[in-house]
Amino acid sequence: MPRPRSLSHARLASAALAVIDRDGLAGLSMRSVAKELGMSTMALYRYVDDREELERLVVDLVLGTVDTEPPAPGAPWPERIEVLVRRLRDAVAAHPQIVPLTVAHRHRSLAGLRWSESVLGVLTEAGFDGDRRVVALRGLLGYVIGAIQLEHLGPLSGEGTVAISELPPDAFPHMTETARHARKVSADREFLGGLALLLRGLGA
Amino acid sequence: MPRPRSLSHARLASAALAVIDRDGLAGLSMRSVAKELGMSTMALYRYVDDREELERLVVDLVLGTVDTEPPAPGAPWPERIEVLVRRLRDAVAAHPQIVPLTVAHRHRSLAGLRWSESVLGVLTEAGFDGDRRVVALRGLLGYVIGAIQLEHLGPLSGEGTVAISELPPDAFPHMTETARHARKVSADREFLGGLALLLRGLGA
DNA sequence: GAGTGTAGGCGTATGCCGTACACCTAACAA
DNA sequence: TTGTTAGGTGTACGGCATACGCCTACACTC
Incomplete structure (x- = not known):
């Protein structure tokens, strides 16, 4: 009317x-x-x-662009999860400024829930169930949330690493030395390397 | 004057x-x-x-309460790291409201840097160096940051899990089923379980 | 084509916020 | 006693989210 x-x-x-x-x-x-x-x-x-x-x-708009179709049905499950995680990371990376918003509203976003559903599907097919499946999903979620924030709010290539390399070496011997190495580690190596650790832990 | x-x-x-x-x-x-x-x-x-x-x-006040003395010098390194992570988590848990602040200001807090230095010390003694040490630290940092936020901003025991269990089961079959299990998983089991996955991955 | 109910759109106002700026004054050095 | 300096304050500005009440464009009925 x-x-x-x-x-x-x-x-x-x-x-x-x-x-x-x-x-x-x-x-x-x-x-x-x-x-x-x-x-x-x-x-x-x-x-x-x-x-x-x-x-x-x-948040829904951005996460809605993530393809949550379960990838490569025949592939090993760690690879399938990596694909899903990469898709999510890429979608957020297209609008890095929204990182704090995704964290705050993730659980109220349908698109975010669809992503989790997809990850759970892969985990289930891989034989995870009960507590182990809950811990696996939440562990992945925790890592992904934290690592994406780290990547965009305090990247290894940024000023933070420089500031750390200039700390007093006697109080921070390991930090200053590691900071020198850190500048040569790419964002992909960092993010996917950490994810690989988690996935290896899941497979043991 | x-x-x-x-x-x-x-x-x-x-x-x-x-x-x-x-x-x-x-x-x-x-x-x-x-x-x-x-x-x-x-x-x-x-x-x-x-x-x-x-x-x-x-943030400095709260993180300053964390004991960053390297724990149990003789113990296996995964246990030593777990102790450090638990101390950090406990300090934040005493003031859960500051979680968003710790994320925003972590890299500018001396106390936070001291914690990282301590973790790096343990990793170094465990034989990590070069890229692997960088990835290990950033991976741990990512998980800890994300998991602590998950724990306090969207706990498994909270309304989020209830809301998920009430989603349409045909669109979210795994989520709704997992949500039922999730209510019985304690915060400790969730947080330390995820950490254990990461540590296992580091040890492989 | 005229009339009418509904909901869209807007202007105003309130009470927050961070903080720039100019001022007063307490406390110490001399 | 006096002068200097920095601590403390009051006021004011521009921006924020948003409650409220008004006007009116529109789709409907007749």
């Missing part, structure tokens, strides 16, 4: 993501998204309860 | 932590901390450049 909606959740989320990509996460506000869409601030509240829901829409 | 300081960084950080423990992280503001100390808001800026530095002080 009444006036039709002029916006979709998807369009709202895209506008917010555009703001984030252009101005950073700090630039995201109800005002900035409204301006991006050419409407008033309060109009957004017809589509979203509060800012938190807007953030959740952004 | 001039008037002496009436505050120490430690006292400032304690006041902020008291606010957080009482009113939650959302209750932390320059105003609330000033009130806690019985001084004006702007007085805090004589001791701290901005809010971010105040947060860093809080």
Whole structure:
């Protein structure tokens, strides 16, 4: 009966993501998204309860691009899980600024749940069940969440490593020496190397 | 010559932590901390450049309570690392609200660096060096950061698990079934189980 | 084509926030 | 006693999320 909606959740989320990509996460506000869409601030509240829901829409938009189709049905399960993890990591890497949002809203995102479902499927086919399957999923989830944050908020190639290499060597002998090696370790080697450790642990 | 300081960084950080423990992280503001100390808001800026530095002080205060003395020199290295990880986890668990702060400021906290130095010491004694040592430390760091967040922001025992168990079973068969098991998995089993996977991977 | 109910869109206002700036003054050195 | 310096404060600004009430475009009925 009444006036039709002029916006979709998807369009709202895209506008917010555009703001984030252009101005950073700090630039995201109800005002900035409204301006991006050419409407008033309060109009957004017809589509979203509060800012938190807007953030959740952004997370859903990004995680929604992850292909959660179980990969390579015949392949060994550690490889299949690695593929799923890489897909998730790549999707987030396309919009690194949203990392803090994914952490905060992961569990309320349907797309995130679909990813977990897919990982569980692979684990189940590999013979995991009961407690072991719960621990395996949560362990993977923990590593992936932490490692992605590490990668984007404090990368090995960044200033943090330089700062560490300049610490007093007598108080931090191992840190200063390791920091020199660290600069030569690529982000892929770091992320996938850690994941490989976890997967090896799962297989033992 | 001039008037002496009436505050120490430690006292400032304690006041902020008291606010957080009482009113939650959302209750932390320059105003609330000033009130806690019985001084004006702007007085805090004589001791701290901005809010971010105040947060860093809080992280340092909490992480500073972690005993980073290398544990049990004769014990197997996986056990020694587990002890260090447990100490860190316990310190954070005493003030769960600060989890987001530790993630944001970890790399600028001296206490955090001392912990990493200690872990590196154990890894070095265990024979790790070069790339492998870098990957081992970053892998552990990634897991610890992610798992601690998972534990406090989305615990297995919490509403998230209940919500998952109520998802449509046809779209999420594994998730709904696993959620039933998950309620019986303790936080310790989850956290230490995942850590054990990683340590086993390191040992292979 | 006219009338009407509904919900979309907007302007305003409130109460937070961090913090820049100018000022007053306590406390020490001389 | 006096002067210097830094500690402490009050005010003000711009930005934030969002509650509330108004106006009106629209799709429907008649």
